[in-house]
Amino acid sequence: MPLKVLLALGRPLFPANTGGQIRSLNIFSRLAGRMEIHCLSLAQRHRDAEHVAQMAGLFASYTPVYWQETPKFSPRFYAEFLASRFGAMPYFLAKYCHPELVQAARGLLARLRADLLLCDFLHLAAALKDVRAPRRAVFQHNVEYVIRKRHWEMETHPLKKWLLRAEWEKARAVEAEICRTFDHVITVSEADRQQIAREFSVTHVSDLPTGVDTEYFCPSGALQRPGNLVFVGSMDWHPNEDGMAWFLSQVYPLIRRHSPQASLTIVGRSPSQRLRALAAADATVEIAGTVDDVRPYLARAETVIVPLRIGGGTRIKIYEAMAMDRPVVSTTLGAEGLPLDAGREIALADSAQDFAGSVSALLADPARRSALARAGFDRVTRDFNWDRVASRMEEILRSTGVAASAATAAQALDAQAAQVVK
Numbered sequence: 001m002p003l004k005v006l007l008a009l010g011r012p013l014f015p016a017n018t019g020g021q022i023r024s025l026n027i028f029s030r031l032a033g034r035m036e037i038h039c040l041s042l043a044q045r046h047r048d049a050e051h052v053a054q055m056a057g058l059f060a061s062y063t064p065v066y067w068q069e070t071p072k073f074s075p076r077f078y079a080e081f082l083a084s085r086f087g088a089m090p091y092f093l094a095k096y097c098h099p100e101l102v103q104a105a106r107g108l109l110a111r112l113r114a115d116l117l118l119c120d121f122l123h124l125a126a127a128l129k130d131v132r133a134p135r136r137a138v139f140q141h142n143v144e145y146v147i148r149k150r151h152w153e154m155e156t157h158p159l160k161k162w163l164l165r166a167e168w169e170k171a172r173a174v175e176a177e178i179c180r181t182f183d184h185v186i187t188v189s190e191a192d193r194q195q196i197a198r199e200f201s202v203t204h205v206s207d208l209p210t211g212v213d214t215e216y217f218c219p220s221g222a223l224q225r226p227g228n229l230v231f232v233g234s235m236d237w238h239p240n241e242d243g244m245a246w247f248l249s250q251v252y253p254l255i256r257r258h259s260p261q262a263s264l265t266i267v268g269r270s271p272s273q274r275l276r277a278l279a280a281a282d283a284t285v286e287i288a289g290t291v292d293d294v295r296p297y298l299a300r301a302e303t304v305i306v307p308l309r310i311g312g313g314t315r316i317k318i319y320e321a322m323a324m325d326r327p328v329v330s331t332t333l334g335a336e337g338l339p340l341d342a343g344r345e346i347a348l349a350d351s352a353q354d355f356a357g358s359v360s361a362l363l364a365d366p367a368r369r370s371a372l373a374r375a376g377f378d379r380v381t382r383d384f385n386w387d388r389v390a391s392r393m394e395e396i397l398r399s400t401g402v403a404a405s406a407a408t409a410a411q412a413l414d415a416q417a418a419q420v421v422k
Helices: 019-031 049-058 075-084 099-112 122-127 144-154 158-181 190-200 238-258 273-280 295-300 316-323 352-363 366-383 386-421
Strands: 004-009 036-043 061-066 116-120 136-140 184-187 205-207 228-232 263-267 285-289 303-306 328-330
Touching (some): 019 386, 036 049, 061 099, 136 158, 144 158, 158 190, 184 190, 184 386, 228 238, 228 316, 238 352, 273 285, 303 316, 303 352, 316 366, 328 352, 352 366
Parallel strands (some): 036 061, 116 136, 136 184, 228 303, 263 285, 303 328
């Protein structure tokens, strides 16, 4: 009998324009042919109409639960955020807790008799934490409370700092509960696995490597633009916006002093007004916004930058750049969880001066750029492809699902024995 999985997502996997969606789509699209996956997610009725059809064609079945996500920084957003202050859930989790989602999950589990409920991200696990299933697993793309705690640590505004403290403290409590009560936790790095095991005192934790589609992301032969630096990432994710604001204000001016030919391209959806204002002050900065294909931007880059100061999980964008034979300069946190050889496969720098110095040195040294890019390319194409990652996920899910089947069989035997005794 094939393993039967109910996969719960926060939204459709199309378009795959965030790191989490890229990871999940590449893993679960491969597993859809190896096990029976039924999918459930929130979706916006009009915006996601095309994506709902794509999801239905990918899995054994797909059930959308329609909702209207509250726009960030709207009056309703602030009202919902303030209301969440009086509950146990931080806002970023509470907004996914819809009764219709819980009802749909319970109905599907009963009808399908699924072996396993798999929640993608903590958000769905929190929303469905009271839903019973033979076995439950959560795919943790980040240690979520750590992201919020790092944001709180960096914040200087007294009111914002007070609000953020409650967010990460409540997030930690929920995350601990989920990790302790679910049957298995899956992380995206060994570092995250160790942290969850240590902090929440659990042993049922496995880690997956990060992967890259080396057929899609590959050297194109396109001419590089002299001095061009490129950042790729969703700009409505706070760690990306924070990192680029820091880079523009503190690092890029230092680079321009040493490398007057330098230019910067920022690729990613929903850039903030703050970022646009910083970019507008320098004619060498281009904000590309949402693009259909990031590869032409990576192809023309002389160096790809990842200047993150907060965040968690792993950065798929680093492997994508390396698969296109481009050198990468990152903060240590930006490359956290990626098993790369610093100095040979990736350049790491944390202060504004060190980051600027590392980038400027690469722009001035074509041989060094080429060597760093080639070492990174060789590593990711050899060791990190999505087929390997999907096979590892399959192994984890099957071992968890087999335990569910064994538990169900044991319950049936116990019931039979009880009838005999009667």
